[in-house]
Amino acid sequence: MTAVDAARQILTSLHDVMASRARAQEKLDQVVDIIGESLSSEVCSIYLLREGMLELYATRGLNKSAVHVTRMAIGEGLTGSIADKVETLNLAEAKAHPDFQYRPETGEDKFHSFAGVPIVYRERAVGVLCVQHVDPRKYADVEIEALQTTAMVLSELITNAELVDEEDALGLTPEQSGPQIISGLSLVKGLGAGFAAYHQPRVQITQVVADDIEAERHRVYNAFDKMHEQIDGLSAQADFGVGGEHEEVLQTYKMFAYDEGWSRRINEAISSGLTAEAAIERVQQHTRMRMREIDDPLLADRMHDLEDLANRLLRIVSGQLGTAAQQGLRQDTILIARNLGPAELLEYDRRRLKGVILEEGSLTAHVVIVARAMGVPVLGRANHGNGGLRGTVRDGDEILLDATAATATVRPTAPVADAFLQRFAKTKERQAVYASLRDVEPFTKCGTRIQVMMNAGLRDDISALAMTGADGVGLFRTEFQFLVSATLPARERQQKLYRDVLDAAGEKPVIFRTVDIGGDKSVPYLASEMARQDENPAMGWRALRLALERDGLMKAQARSLLEAAAGRSLYVMFPMVSEVWEFDAAKKVFDEQLAFLRSKKKMVPEAIHFGAMLEVPALAEVLDLLLPRLSFLSIGTNDLTQFLYAADRGNPALAERYDWLSVAILRFLRRVSQQTVGSGVDVGVCGEMGGRRLEALALLGIGYRRLSITPAAVGPIKELVRKVDLAELTEAMSQWLLKPETNLRQELSAWAQEREIEFD
Structure with missing residues (x-):
């Protein structure tokens, strides 16, 4: 008899038992008789997890008086070991195993052979199915596989009948629950x-035993075909895999997806009488057991890949794709x-x-x-x-x-x-206080007006202008539209977004940053260009560098912005400018598109203001050359700080060193601010630094009068501004920056506390 035949014989009998109206206990009593007879085994027992203990629930061959009396902890004895490790045991001589424990009330002393499989629910053991025999012999593979398949059906019966507690069914210890x-x-x-x-x-398997085996086989064939299409499609996606691991991960996925052994095991499980979902889960359980035995981290990772694929196949075959x-x-x-x-x-x-x-x-x-x-x-x-x-x-x-x-x-x-x-x-109370400042202009105690603007990237974000009372949008990230699109956004789509944003902003200015994609912000429709694989994406082929090389992309965005702002003022900012010629090249694209629109008698903006983001430290060394070309300058503190420190801001190990209140950073920022004095160029900060109250104080103290921050930070910063005397703050900052050994965060915190200025 094959494993398939043995399992099918048992499942056929179990199907009638499960469909009956008998009580759960009666069903379990019938189940142990069916399994014992099918496998010619003198003992068959079912242990279930109750209140954290394994309790003998039904038996054929052991003393009936031991039912609901014999209990053991997880990890105790052979049965407890199976539940603890969620693995199968197959022993010719049970007493020779180091975990063996004798329970006299069961009358098991005359039995030698022992085999047990875990009854698994949601990847946890909620019980154990055991068989025993007088003669010392190992059970055949066909018998073990039949037991494993039966255990899966028992899982459905046990959980549906609520024979185990929810915490036990989920396998949670008291601490975990x-x-x-x-x-x-x-x-x-x-x-x-x-x-x-x-x-x-999680995919819910509602039926374990198949009504029509051939129909189930057809369902799983179709699911495999769909999965193969999905896996093949991954090779065209730029965001699949990370860096140089792309090909390795893809090849591993393909290896498993097309593995005939895997599909054959699923097919055999269906032949034994399981539904397609149950068959996939049955094979997956076997895989998980193997994973627990693997010490090699690389092999364990590969088995996790197979687990991911099995989950994908399960979602497809069940139709639970959402x-x-x-x-x-x-x-x-x-x-x-x-x-x-x-x-x-x-x-x-x-x-x-x-x-x-x-x-x-x-x-x-x-x-x-x-x-x-x-x-x-x-x-x-x-x-x-x-x-x-x-x-x-x-x-x-x-x-x-x-x-x-x-x-x-x-x-x-x-x-x-x-x-x-x-x-x-x-x-929320504090937010209500901040909201009450919506219509209050942010003047300092000494009467200086500070511009508090907000950052945005979505059309819906603009509604926050009215809610917060921000002075405008100091940074509109146009790349969001590119990141969430499957294809390069058409010029008409871009134009509609920009026009909608300008309409929603009304009289308040919106500074559009040209697209900042590339590097770590990969998009699938630029797959060939993204294949460059920058070792340091933040410092790689991105932002203006990419846009100038992909001039079609830059031209489309320039035309879209110019047409959207027809009859209004347009503010355009170029990201990651490193040298003056890059700014000139980007502005030239806009000038050419402007000339084209005028030649076609199209309406154009009444005024265009060009600015640059200072994120690359090198730009600070040529500001004297760039300033005459600019209307405004914005400091991108996020990238600037990591470039100054040579510290990846995405690396948790460097998080403590990524401090905006270091003397080095603030000296650099003050020097930039001082260079713009008398130039007629408006200078500001757009980045998270300006939205943190203590850091905002430091920026005000070194000369910055425009901050562009998240909408949630607008209220808190407006409230902060009204408590500041700039002359006093500027003098304090000057003194602290003279001393390289100064702990500026500590000094500024104490200064703020003395003046009852709250900070993060």
């Missing part, structure tokens, strides 16, 4: 409270994902999305830029134990996310939740 704190990397600061939802929801966004959020939600793209994040309902937790993610990831624009707090690099987040966080668990402190509390206790909500309430 209680409060847990997850740590990570703060990607977008803020607080959020909601209920856990996975971006890729993300949580497509299924719709029904309550305040903390979204959990391995990683996300910007377009995927934008699909979510902003009203209900209260935060994001990523198992991967970095400060420079596209999704982080979009999340910051949306005002959604994000915690990245979050992982918890060997099982990852899925091993700790269940769908629907309450989560308190403190992305500022880089932590998330899962299933909080009442006191913790109360304290968090009080803190949340205070934050």
